[in-house]
Amino acid sequence: MAYYNTCPKCGCNLDPGEKCDCENEKAKEQEKKREFFDRHLKMESKAGQLTFVFDNREGSYEKKMCI
Numbered sequence: 001m002a003y004y005n006t007c008p009k010c011g012c013n014l015d016p017g018e019k020c021d022c023e024n025e026k027a028k029e030q031e032k033k034r035e036f037f038d039r040h041l042k043m044e045s046k047a048g049q050l051t052f053v054f055d056n057r058e059g060s061y062e063k064k065m066c067i
Contacts, residue, residue: 007020
């Protein structure tokens with residue numbers, strides 16, 4: 001008979017003594033999302049509006065959008 005533990009947070013089957021890394025994976029995913037938005041969104045200083053930043057081969061340019 002096989003012996004295993006089940007993670008109460010994600011339901012993953014674990015070997016005896018193994019710790020689940022589901023919390024670490026969620027933190028990594030959230031950090032990737034934060035880095036993406038930090039790269040592609042900037043706050044305009046005067047009006048306080050969000051600005052999309054698109055990178056292209058000639059350099060980068062900004063497109064303004066009212067939200």
